[in-house]
Amino acid sequence: MIDGLNAYILTALFWLTHAGVFTGLLSAFVVFHYNHKSVKEETTRGKIFALLTLPPVAVAIAYLAIPAVSKIGFGQMMFASWFDTAFFTIFSIIGVYSGIVLLRQGMQLFDKFKITATVRSAQERNKKTDVRSIADFLPRDKDRFDPLKYINFKKGIFLGINEQNKPIYIDSGDWETAHIMLTGRTRSGKGVATQILGAQSIMSGELFVSLDPKCDAWMPHIFKKICESVSPECRYEFLDLRQAAPPQINLFRDCSAGTIENMLIGAFGLTEKGDIADFHRTNDRKAARVLAAWLTEKPGRTIRDSLVEFGDEWEESAKGFKEMLSEMAELPAVNRADGQGIDIEKLAQNGGCLYVVGDMQNTRIVRMQRMILMRLMLLAKDRDTIKTTPPIIRVLADEFRVHISRPFIISLGASAGWRLLSILAFQSFGDLEDCPGDLSPKLVTKAVLENCAIQLSYRIKDGDTAEVLAAGTGVILVDDETKTVGRNLALSETVDGKRSLRQAERYLIDVNMITNLPVPNQKLKTIGCGVLLGVGNLAQFCFTSPVIAERTNAAITPTATPDAIAASTLSVAAAQLDVEELPAHNMFGTAPTEADIDEIVIEQKQKNLDPFDFPALPQATDQDEDYLLNQTDNDMFS
Numbered sequence: 001m002i003d004g005l006n007a008y009i010l011t012a013l014f015w016l017t018h019a020g021v022f023t024g025l026l027s028a029f030v031v032f033h034y035n036h037k038s039v040k041e042e043t044t045r046g047k048i049f050a051l052l053t054l055p056p057v058a059v060a061i062a063y064l065a066i067p068a069v070s071k072i073g074f075g076q077m078m079f080a081s082w083f084d085t086a087f088f089t090i091f092s093i094i095g096v097y098s099g100i101v102l103l104r105q106g107m108q109l110f111d112k113f114k115i116t117a118t119v120r121s122a123q124e125r126n127k128k129t130d131v132r133s134i135a136d137f138l139p140r141d142k143d144r145f146d147p148l149k150y151i152n153f154k155k156g157i158f159l160g161i162n163e164q165n166k167p168i169y170i171d172s173g174d175w176e177t178a179h180i181m182l183t184g185r186t187r188s189g190k191g192v193a194t195q196i197l198g199a200q201s202i203m204s205g206e207l208f209v210s211l212d213p214k215c216d217a218w219m220p221h222i223f224k225k226i227c228e229s230v231s232p233e234c235r236y237e238f239l240d241l242r243q244a245a246p247p248q249i250n251l252f253r254d255c256s257a258g259t260i261e262n263m264l265i266g267a268f269g270l271t272e273k274g275d276i277a278d279f280h281r282t283n284d285r286k287a288a289r290v291l292a293a294w295l296t297e298k299p300g301r302t303i304r305d306s307l308v309e310f311g312d313e314w315e316e317s318a319k320g321f322k323e324m325l326s327e328m329a330e331l332p333a334v335n336r337a338d339g340q341g342i343d344i345e346k347l348a349q350n351g352g353c354l355y356v357v358g359d360m361q362n363t364r365i366v367r368m369q370r371m372i373l374m375r376l377m378l379l380a381k382d383r384d385t386i387k388t389t390p391p392i393i394r395v396l397a398d399e400f401r402v403h404i405s406r407p408f409i410i411s412l413g414a415s416a417g418w419r420l421l422s423i424l425a426f427q428s429f430g431d432l433e434d435c436p437g438d439l440s441p442k443l444v445t446k447a448v449l450e451n452c453a454i455q456l457s458y459r460i461k462d463g464d465t466a467e468v469l470a471a472g473t474g475v476i477l478v479d480d481e482t483k484t485v486g487r488n489l490a491l492s493e494t495v496d497g498k499r500s501l502r503q504a505e506r507y508l509i510d511v512n513m514i515t516n517l518p519v520p521n522q523k524l525k526t527i528g529c530g531v532l533l534g535v536g537n538l539a540q541f542c543f544t545s546p547v548i549a550e551r552t553n554a555a556i557t558p559t560a561t562p563d564a565i566a567a568s569t570l571s572v573a574a575a576q577l578d579v580e581e582l583p584a585h586n587m588f589g590t591a592p593t594e595a596d597i598d599e600i601v602i603e604q605k606q607k608n609l610d611p612f613d614f615p616a617l618p619q620a621t622d623q624d625e626d627y628l629l630n631q632t633d634n635d636m637f638s
Helices: 002-019 021-036 044-052 054-074 082-117 131-136 190-203 219-230 257-268 278-297 303-317 319-329 344-350 363-382 406-410 412-418 441-451 463-472 562-575 584-588 594-606 622-628
Strands: 157-161 167-170 180-183 207-212 235-240 352-357 393-397 420-426 454-457 475-487 493-507 528-533 540-544
Touching: 002 021, 002 054, 002 082, 021 044, 021 054, 021 082, 044 054, 054 082, 157 190, 157 528, 180 190, 190 207, 190 219, 190 352, 190 393, 190 420, 190 540, 207 219, 207 344, 207 363, 219 235, 219 352, 235 344, 257 278, 257 363, 257 406, 278 303, 278 319, 303 319, 319 363, 344 352, 344 363, 363 393, 363 406, 363 412, 363 420, 406 412, 406 441, 412 420, 412 441, 454 463
Parallel strands: 180 420, 180 454, 207 352, 207 393, 235 352, 393 420
Antiparallel strands: 157 167, 157 540, 454 528, 475 493, 528 540
């Protein structure tokens, strides 16, 4: 009986070892079971792991029990087949190794799958941005559209479209009371925004003045087209301040003595700066008062005339002031004396566009740009706003850094009440640090931020500027996710399935978004996107598209008659000679004759200077072109 039982047990053990060879692969679950024992609470997964460990453990016990049972029952030690033993051992090693590999790498993949497959809680709010996946937070690129089709003054002033392709309109009340700030790197979209804003300014009867120190490739042509489409009375004037341009304007025309004095002080920087040179500036300001009174008494006279009248006196008492006036006198564009040049006051009454092209580096021209801005500001200030409501004068100060002056910055808040509104375009707040010595960069930055209620910001790389702009969009609450990370038996970190959310804050449109906004792509014909503040309750994305216009020479031809062009040639020729070589009336006279011009031409030819090919000026006569061919100053047409 006992021998039969032993034989049955031994037979069962042999069968188990032979049939359970492949159970060695399940030894991986032995690893999983011991790894899961670190979890204190009992789970279904833990129970499954425990059950799956039984087959390989039972087979292993059978291999060990066969020699013992055979020795006790039959007095002879027997062993399982070496073939079965070898395969079971190999499969067990493979199982254990596979378990360790799965714990080290498979769990990482499983964690990623869980994150992807998990349906997030509906209670979770926005999260913080990640610059590596910033495209998920930004609007997609959009194709160009025709902004003129969206113009509807009943709804307001059209600016662009939002992410849902809905038009964005500036409220008419805000448009008539708010300054506008445009920021962004080069070619990000600032010029496109000014195209549509300037076009609607002209259409609504305002005087739109563009102070452009670099001569945009499209804006002059667009604004001329808009003026022509409004009415014949809506004039387009192109004022070229560069050295080669003919006489086009007398900046002091129809100005009071006080206006002229303030223009000179503001443009020449004659205010007190708190340094040792303040003593000399008192003499310069006195000379400015004298000049202002003299120009008022003798309308039509120019700065060149004043140098003849007071030059010797100022050489002793106000030499610095005289030198700055001399530089102004060397610019023909602002020394038109016939009284028929550009009339800024009339433009302000009737509306239209004054497009001013200047320079970013030439000190003389930069001063004239500031003087024109001062002229517009003082003109707006002196108008009667009680009995009548004068038209708005809207000024685009492109590359604003070159237009900054103390009078303009100090008056920025009050100028809206005078119905002088500004569009200030620059790249970053670092540009505003390049300001005159009588201003502090902090003052300029604060004045611009506080007074520009409407702000449109395109892509920018300057971190400080992006931070300030992002802060202006406001703060929202977001959820930060926290998870528990553990370490398993294979020394691999795994994420617990549970996670917790905690409240955090970020800007509505943060720095990552602003520094990665879509920019125009010429090849793909996509448009730029900016962040718009001050229109609506919340900051929003705004896509702006260019206005289509045909480029013509007429749009960039200075406003000057043939007589004025002839006067310009005399001025340039005289500037190349010593003052003593010409009679005073030839250099500073108000109506140069053909004889005067011929005299200069002959003198130039006598110097045996080689002629230089100059481009023909539009609307110039054959005589004017012949004269220009004899000029030798290459810089004149640079």
